Amino acid sequence: MTTNYSIWLSSPTGERVAVLDRFVRLEYRRRVNDPGFGVGLFGRVSYPFTLTLALPSLPPSLVRLFQRDYRLEVWRSVDGGLLELDTETVWFISQVVRRVMSKGERVLIVYAEPAISLLSRRVVAFAAGSVQAQKSGPADNLMRAIVRENFGSESGAGRDVSAWLTVPPAGEDRSAGATLSKAFAWRNVLTVLQELAEASAEAGGPIFFDVVAPTPATLRFETYAQVRGTDHSRSNSRGMEPVVLSVEMGTLTDVVRSVEWREEVTAVYVAGQGARAAREVVEVTDTARAALVPFGRRETLHDARQVAVTTGLTDEGHARLQAGQPADTFSARVVSRPAALYGVHWRFGDRVTAEFGGEVMTCRVEQVQVSVTRDGEKVTADLVLERSGTGATRLSRGAEASETEHVFQQVQQTGVPAGEFVLIPASGQLVVYGRYTVAGTLHVAAGGELRVLP
The missing domain is CATH 3.55.50 (Phage tail protein beta-alpha-beta fold)
Structure with missing residues (x-):
């Protein structure tokens, strides 16, 4: 496999001013929903994009163009195919450094950040x-x-x-x-x-x-x-040829599979506005995870006094539950092979299938890292396991909290069986996530609330 790169420098408003066809080193990484900054040596910021150029080969007029918010485009092709704007974005220059290396080479190092970082401004x-x-x-x-x-x-x-x-x-x-x-x-x-x-x-x-x-x-x-890129998993609904990665196929290496429960959270008390007994507290519980073992209910308090509405407290609780999932991780280096080439069969943000240790896992390409030197290209990708919703429930505590909690447990755990009558009382609130069977009668009293979300 051969790859070709073309890097364009553009003005802050996007007008192209130069093509950078010769460089010493190019490194960039793209992360889903995030600019991709990291932490380097001694706590320094690690930029997601670094371009190293030989300073003597650059005319002074070009060097002067490497300024704040000038843009860089990285175009990439595989085996003589069409050039594509890799990861679909441009990079904004944030820092320019002139440096003399240990062997006397004079270089210009350009650091940049992806366009998604504009949202942080x-x-x-x-x-x-x-x-x-x-x-x-x-x-x-x-x-x-x-x-x-x-x-x-x-x-x-x-x-x-x-x-x-x-x-x-x-x-x-x-x-x-x-x-x-x-x-x-x-x-x-x-x-x-x-x-x-x-x-x-x-x-x-x-x-x-x-x-x-x-x-x-x-x-x-x-x-x-559902997916940032394209669904190439075995379960994709578009009839696309799946991309399956495994150690046996030579497409995965440096594989680590780990599950850790030490910091798991299965129940969150979200504290909103008010004081003492009048303070609104919303409980968000992952009943499925909590019921797996006798001591599976692991609680925490989340302070959200800045949130004024009950539904907002619920969403804060969902986010905290997401952060409190078991650390179920799968990491690997994805190796480009003829049957699984980066930029041909899979790209940044795609959904793929990984096989390891008898497990078949649907994973997301969470981050792509590319390094290009005179010696060639190295592409690695971080895969993360995809998660489905947890079926969380919400309890807004009030005068009838215990009765409302009973309703939650019936609907969450067993549904409403035939012949049963379940009442959501006045001021009671029930939010159901997922699919539940109501064979009996579910009655909502005046002032009660039922919300069913997919």
Whole structure:
């Protein structure tokens, strides 16, 4: 297999100014829903993109162009095929270093970050309780609205960058992902989007987001339901040829399979607003995991006093449950082989199937790392196990909390059998995630609430 690279340097507004056809080293990594920064030696920030150029070969006029927010495009082809913009994004220059190496070589090192990091440059600049800072709805609709209102024409004077970053209009919303409620006044936009993605995944509706470059001069915020890339797993519903990776096939190496329960959380008490007995507390429980062993209920308190609405507390609990999943990990180096080539058979964000130790696992390509030198290319990918929703339940404590909890247990564990009558009392609240059988009667009293989510 042979690969070819073409790197373009563009202005901050996307006009191409130079092609960088000769470089000493190129390294970049892309992570799902995240800019991909790491921690290097002595706690220093490790940039997700590093380009090393031989300084003597660069004309001074070109060196002067490596400035703040100039863009870099990485185009890649395999075996003489068409060049593709690898990982569908561009990189914004953040640091430029001139360095003399130990053997006297003078180099220019350019550090950059992917376009998704632009989302970290804004806060939700609206007051608590405003429609812009407190929302309910499907996760991907909320994400798009937040970006429109803080980067687009609705963001206010001096904040509108819609000429360079577009967001699908509200009329194109897909209403995908879990239905969530969240308050986030004055918080970082990227952090809020990441929390929404975590809460939606916990509720069984994975949503991914990114800033991609449809053309060299345009950027677009996008959301993706279920999978960031393409589903190449054995269970894909599109009839696509699956990508199966295994040690035996030579496509996986450095495999580590581990399960750890030390920091597992199966029940979260989310404390909202109010004081003492009047403080609202919402319980979010993963009853399936908690029931696996006698002492499987592992509780924690999550302080969410900044959240004013009950449904928002529930979503905070879902996110905490997601973080408290058992550390069920599978990591491996994916090796490009004729039957499983990066950029041909699988790409960043795709869903694939991995086989190891008798297990068949559906995994997501969570991160891709590419290193290119004169000696060739090295591609590694981090795989993570895909999770389904946990069937979490919600209990809003009040005067009739014990009766409401009884209703939860009946519906969550056994459904409503034929001949049985289950009452959701006044002020009681029941949220069901997943599928449950109601063969008997489920009655909602006046003032009670029943919500059934997919």
